[in-house]
Amino acid sequence: MASPEITKTLDVQGISCPANAMRVRAAIAELKGDELLEVLVDEGEAVLRVARTLKDCGHRIVKVENRGEGVSVIVGK
Amino acid sequence: MSEHELDLAALSKVGMMRQKQPDYYVMRLKAVAGDMTASQLACVAGVAEKYGKGFVHLSTRQGIEIHYVHRDNLETARLELQSAGIEMGACGPRVRVIVACPGEETCRWGNIDTKKIARELDRRYFKQETPSKFKLAVTGCSNNCTKANENDIGVRGAIEPKWEAGECNDCGLCVSLCPLSAIERRDSDEGYCYAIDEKLCINCSVCTSLCPSNSWVIGRKGYTLYIGGTMGRVPRFASVLKKMVESEEELYRLIEKAITLYREKGRKKERFGHMIDRIGLEAVKEELRGKP
Numbered sequence: 223m224a225s226p227e228i229t230k231t232l233d234v235q236g237i238s239c240p241a242n243a244m245r246v247r248a249a250i251a252e253l254k255g256d257e258l259l260e261v262l263v264d265e266g267e268a269v270l271r272v273a274r275t276l277k278d279c280g281h282r283i284v285k286v287e288n289r290g291e292g293v294s295v296i297v298g299k
Numbered sequence: 300m301s302e303h304e305l306d307l308a309a310l311s312k313v314g315m316m317r318q319k320q321p322d323y324y325v326m327r328l329k330a331v332a333g334d335m336t337a338s339q340l341a342c343v344a345g346v347a348e349k350y351g352k353g354f355v356h357l358s359t360r361q362g363i364e365i366h367y368v369h370r371d372n373l374e375t376a377r378l379e380l381q382s383a384g385i386e387m388g389a390c391g392p393r394v395r396v397i398v399a400c401p402g403e404e405t406c407r408w409g410n411i412d413t414k415k416i417a418r419e420l421d422r423r424y425f426k427q428e429t430p431s432k433f434k435l436a437v438t439g440c441s442n443n444c445t446k447a448n449e450n451d452i453g454v455r456g457a458i459e460p461k462w463e464a465g466e467c468n469d470c471g472l473c474v475s476l477c478p479l480s481a482i483e484r485r486d487s488d489e490g491y492c493y494a495i496d497e498k499l500c501i502n503c504s505v506c507t508s509l510c511p512s513n514s515w516v517i518g519r520k521g522y523t524l525y526i527g528g529t530m531g532r533v534p535r536f537a538s539v540l541k542k543m544v545e546s547e548e549e550l551y552r553l554i555e556k557a558i559t560l561y562r563e564k565g566r567k568k569e570r571f572g573h574m575i576d577r578i579g580l581e582a583v584k585e586e587l588r589g590k591p
Binding site: 293 | 407468470471472474475476505509511
């Protein structure tokens with residue numbers, strides 16, 4: 223699979239729930255067409271919360287990778 | 300035993316406990332799974348105003364207690380509560396009110412209908428006598444909100460997740476989300492697969508609930524049954540009797556066997572878990588589950 227093209231990055235590490243998930247939603251709303259957004263989120267409860275919001279809103283998760291104490295989540299509309 | 304002491308034992312049986320203050324009592328009310336209707340709450344408030352000191356105390360087992368009720372008013376207060384369908388709780392060496400979390404009805408993580416199980420356990424065992432106090436709790440998932448493993452009998456909703464290729468887009472979210480890091484991606488003949496280490500899996504529902512492509516599905520669903528938990532003076536976490544009990548019938552059969560064994564072999568004032576330690580956990584498990 224060709225690596226997806228990321229047009230934007232959003233770092234919500236250190237931002238508590240649910241503000242982190244709300245920022246991710248707002249950023250996704252601004253994506254156009256096939257654009258992808260890379261979100262950097264804290265591991266643990268934060269990634270769980272963000273994943274939950276993404277599923278509830280029906281957004282597409284393309285790739286998730288652990289990066290030290292954070293997680294990179296690549297999402298599309 | 301004097302007449303007065305006899306009277307106290309009888310009162311304790313119906314959930315009324317003497318306070319430090321002479322002639323004043325605590326009325327412990329029953330709320331299975333912590334549920335009460337709004338009109339019942341209004342009745343409790345009225346009784347607390349009229350016969351208590353106008354406040355209630357929330358117990359650690361999801362119950363309501365009305366404090367400072369004078370001995371002379373106990374029966375009148377009890378009848379008033381009864382008229383709203385509120386029964387008294389339990390004290391002393393008997394089965395206490397069954398505690399439960401809201402479960403699958405409202406909670407995203409809930410794997411089982413906790414309230415249904417709690418009501419059935421209540422119907423079967425509430426207030427029945429046991430060697431020492433006996434507490435049962437039902438919790439919907441591994442989050443363990445009602446602390447199944449701190450009760451004499453604990454029931455925890457459990458699922459065994461199973462990965463199906465289906466619509467999986469290989470995003471890898473499950474690997475990051477699994478609380479126990481029990482999921483790994485492996486190369487396979489078909490390209491890749493996701494596998495779970497069953498020994499590490501705590502049977503929660505994080506992967507099955509959050510997989511964006513619904514590729515993690517529920518393989519088996521049931522109850523993890525704990526025995527012998529207690530907090531209090533000599534704490535002991537419960538032991539797992541069976542990790543996956545698949546039917547309600549089997550669940551009730553095992554619980555019945557456990558309570559029967561406790562009644563047969565438990566010493567007075569000895570909690571179930573301490574009886575298990577005295578006899579030996581493996582011997583108790585074998586007795587309850589049958590020989591492997």
